[in-house]
Amino acid sequence: MTNKFNRLFLAILFLGIQSAWAQIPTPKEHFGFSIGDDYQLANFTQTEAYFQKIAKASDRVKLTVIGKTAENRDQHMLIVSSPENLKKLDRYKEISTKMAHADGISEEQARAMAAEGKSIVWIDGGLHATEVVGIHQLIETLYNVVSRNDAETKRILDNVIILFTHANPDGQELVSNWYMREKDPLKRKNEGLPRLYQKYIGHDNNRDFFIQNQVESRNMGQQLFVEWIPQIMYNHHQRGPAGSVLAGPPYRDPFNYVFDPMMVTGIDAVGAAMYNRLNAENKPGFTRLTGSSFSTWYNGGLRTTTHFHNMIGLLTEIIGGPTPEDVPLVPERLIPNNNTPFPVTPQKTWHFKQSIDYSVSLNYSVLDYAARNSDHLLYNIYTMGKNSIKRGSGDYWTPTPKRVEEINSAYKADQAKARPRGGEAPTPGGGGMFRGGGGVPVKYYNTVFEAPAKRDPRGYIIPADQADFPTAVKFINALVRTGIQIEKATSAFTVAGKNYPAGSYVVKTAQAFRPHVIDMFEPQDYPNDFQYPGGPPIRPYDAAGWTLAFQMSVKFDRILEKFDGPFEKMPYGQLQLPVGKVASGSAGYEIKASVNDAFIVVNDLLKAGAEVSRLADGTFYIPQSAKSKGIVEKATKELGIQIGAVAKKPAGAMEKVAPLKVALWDTYGGSMPSGWVRWMLEQYRFPFSVIFAKEIDGGDLKSKYDVIVFVTRAISAPSARDSVMNAMFAGRGPKEEEVPEEFRSTMGSITAAKSIPQLKKFMEAGGKIVTIGSSTGLAYHLGLPIRNAITEVTKDGSSEPLPGEKFFIPGSLLNVSVDTTAKASWGMSSKTDVYFDNSPVFTVSPDAIAKGVIKPLAWFPNSTPLRSGWAWGQAYLQGGVAAFEANVGKGKLYAFGPEITFRAQSHGTFKWLFNQLY
CATH class of the missing domain: 3.40.50.880 (Class I glutamine amidotransferase (GATase) domain)
Known part of the structure; x- marks a missing residue:
């Protein structure tokens, strides 16, 4: 009787589970086609509705809106994990951010939190909307993780919190509707889009992440660098180099010299899991290293900015689309090598579903790695943060090519002085010149490479009395949006014999995201990179140098010694606004031409019909009136501009400012x-x-x-x-x-x-x-x-x-x-x-x-x-x-x-x- 009851109970339970599964709609049930079907794309309106259905049907999903897009659509992030983990999200988020910041945590506490926490993995799709595999693999992977109950999926759900993020809703709507506008599937094509797939910047939406000008960048940056700080982020792109299926990690040199080595080797480790899985599933065509053009030098991309925050940032670029295509024959890629261990053979027809299947396998490889190594990932990001804090707390020299060249130049100069007239210079390592043989005497490392004056700074001071302080604060806010710890002076102070006013900002390098701090203030030193000696240069993946403080003309001082003062630490993610002021004067107002935001005030004044002129040095002069008074006062509050005033109209020639067409x-x-x-x-x-x-x-x-x-x-x-x-x-x-x-x-x-x-x-x-x-x-x-x-x-x-x-x-x-x-x-x-x-x-x-x-x-x-x-x-x-x-x-x-x-x-x-x- 007991066995019969047990069988009945199990049957009822199984039917209940089946019923729960049945409530999760398949993509085909919702969209009318399977993800990966040839000649079929889903638009954002359909995708958003599917996200909402999935979230309603599954206790593994929490649907969130992280902000509005440029075209005022909701930008979604789906948080996926086990129901038990979703109930404790605040705690796991706290562990993730504390471990990433690595400050005030002992090793014992870190190990305990690593054991308690769950690895956080970001997977996005659709950033470059014409690369349609991106958003469609996100839909398919989401369905798999939510609906499957195999051992691997359960392990992932138990040990990982996944942040599935839609990177560009506006673009998906435009691109998919454009492709699907033809009723005849054979006539469908993505070419010829009439406008950019991000309202302002199109493809450059992947070049916006250290400054975060666009709203979508800010939405995602808030989650990546302030709210969650995942240990792994995976950024899907297209397209793979000809003769391959996809390019992925590890990437070619150079990598940026400010990185912690564990970030670089972390990419290697996850990359190995990715291509090993494809190989095990007989999915050839993964190329890496110099098999593609992608490096880890650049800062500013959705993936690359995470590298400067000790995250394992992953990029893959895969072929494929809804219109079937060929895998071309590239003979040089047919022989296995370290770049492409398992080459793909030419194929007459490559289907969209193949790209989706590859992408789902890649996602699962990353998630399985994170599930099996959750404690390691959390502890490693903590270790990288502690390493950064240590480097910023003492004397440290970032190794760069120019410093290596300084060693060589100093050594050659000394050898030239010591060389007998008509004699040859001794070669490094020859004739027992110094102990160990080979190389250059170590004194050149000590006196040249580690010259005291060339140390990395302990911090930077951005004075509040510089000519365009509102723009300097915009720079500070770019740092704030990328999770950098900012300090603000509550009163005047002196450092290294220089006086600074209250309201000045301080950015110290003894913090976990020190690589990003250094990268925003210090010059990049890209190595001389040629195809062969004397040959043509190899173009960098993107920019070679971009130091944001230089681009924004921010005035700052590099402080080489430890320093302190009346500094208040700003909460992470808290945007700053300078304190504006209007001086008193009866005749009118003056705004210096050096202030970029002066143009905002002037344009508001001109729109309101107020009078504006420019003095001989470009200073804007605004006669006081009822119209000008309100606009000027509003500007000081909203923009933080310092506006001068005069008792009488300035003497000398003035040029009236008029709006132009x-x-x-x-x-x-x-x-x-x-x-x-x-x-x-x-x-x-x-x-x-x-x-x-x-x-x-x-x-x-x-x-x-x-x-x-x-x-x-x-x-x-x-x-x-x-x-x-x-x-x-x-x-x-x-x-x-x-x-x-x-x-x-x-x-x-x-x-x-x-x-x-x-x-x-x-x-x-x-x-x-x-x-x-x-x-x-x-x-x-x-x-x-x-x-x-x-x-x-x-x-x-x-x-x-x-x-x-x-x-x-x-x-x-x-x-x-x-x-x-x-x-x-x-x-x-x-x-x-x-x-x-x-x-x-x-x-x-x-x-x-x-x-x-x-x-x-x-x-x-x-x-x-x-x-x-x-x-x-x-x-x-x-x-x-x-x-x-x-x-x-x-x-x-x-x-x-x-x-x-x-x-x-x-x-x-x-x-x-x-x-x-x-």
Whole structure:
């Protein structure tokens, strides 16, 4: 009787479990197709509804909204774990963040928390929305983890808290709807999107994470760097190198020298679990190391910024999409090697489902590793944090290529002095020169590599009395958003003999995320990286140098010794606002031109109809009135600006400020550089319109606009091979009849035959054109007396651009001299760091300068302008003009070779754009 009852009980229990499982809808039941079916994509509206169904049906899921997107959609993060773990989320979050910060925790406490806690793993999808595997693998993996009850899944749920994060809801809606617009599946394609898949910056949404300008970046950054601080984060992308299926960890050199070695080897360990699983499942084609272009040097990506926070940040780039494709034959990839241990063979048809299956296997490999090593992962991130605190608490020298070169140079110089006349220098390790044989005497390490003056700082002080303190506070807030511990002075103090006012900020390096602190303040030293000695350079994965404090022109002091003062620690994640003030004065107000946010105040005043003028040094003068008083007072509260006042109207000439009709160039499909400027103009409240090639070609521009802004890639210099200006997406995309009517006016490119004559007429009639980066090529089309400064004379007497073997400067920061007396440069510093990416540099005719036809605005005054990054052959820059203004009829052309609006990070050069918009 007992056995019969037991069997009945088990049968009822099994039916109950089956009933619970049945409540979790499969993707096919919800979407009408299985994830991975050819020619099928789910949009965000459908996906959001599925997330909500899953969360309602399963006790393994907590659905959260981490913020709004640029287009005001909800951005979701699904927290998945066992029901028991979900009940204790606050405790596991507390353990994760405490272990990551590693401060005030003994080793005994750390080991206890590592044993108690659960590993936190972030898996995202959809950041680059055209890489459609990303969001679809997220849906499929979510369903698997929520619905499966095998031993592996149960182990994962018991030991891991998974943060499934939708990285770009807006993009998924756009891309999927665009693809699915064709009823005939065979006609479906993703090419030819009419606009960017993130409202402003499209693909650059993966370059925004150390500054977090965009709302989606801020939403995810809050979870990654403040709320959860996962031990592993996995960022899904496309596409794999030709002849492979995917690229993944470990990555090629160089890795950034500020990393803790455990972060690098942690990537190796998880990477091994990933490709071992694929190999075990007979899924070939995983390439790594130099099998792909991906490195761990760059900071700023969704994955890469986590590296600077001791997280094991993972990236895979996989092939595939809803339209079947081929795996091409690349003979060099057929032989197994350390890069690709298990090559894939050519395949005529690769289906979407294959990419989804690979991705689910990869996710499970990461989650299984985290489940089996939860205590290790938690303890290791604690250890890395403690290592960082120790490095920041004592004397430490970050190893860099320049320091190695200093050793070699010092050694060679000493050997040259000691060499007998006519004799040869002894070689390292030869003739028993020093004990041990091989290498250089250790004294060079002690006296050169570890020179006391070249120690890493114990901290940085950002004075509150600098010229543009509100921008400095924006820099501080970028650090706050990335989880950095900030301190603020409650009263005036003195350090190293220098006095600092109350309200100054302090960032000490004795903290867990020290790698990120160092990276934001110190120059990057990218190694000389060539295919072979004397050969062409290997381009970095992204930028070579980006030091944010330099880009934003933040004034700070590096403090090498231990220091303290009346400092209050700010809570993690608490954004800062400077204290603004309006001075008393009866006549009016003054705002210094050095303050970027002054343009916000001025634009608000102009919109309200208030009067604004500029003094001889660019200072804004605002007569006191009922209109101006309220706006000025509001600005001090909202922006923290210090506004001066005068008892009487300033003497001398003043120039009235009037709003201009501004047009910003863009193109069909959307230009990312243009999108960044569009975002900037909105933030600083400049009214503007967007202009496309067809409108330019239509002429009559001066009746509609006063200023036209061309970002990089809008226009190029004339080419003997191609008379058409190179516009982004030129020659690509759909035919006009294939595009919805609302987007047809945006099609077309800037051409020499139609566009240039209209632009010339516009300037001759009094219009201003601002060109940035490669768009400065317009100057050549206008026949201005300039030439490319980065050239050499060939044997036949012609002039050719220098080859990469002689001159190569990928994205890096260089220092230029600035003519601060020019109206175009009002508010700028006499020495300014600019973002340079093999940017145009000019030689200007001396006669043109003497006659006032061309006025240089910025130039390279010496042979060593590199501030951060890599500059091979930088001596060629000396004397070259980086920016100039030129008279064209009644109007002007402004040419800025460097990327003065680069990813809205380069606040130090924003004024070169803003000054031209009045």
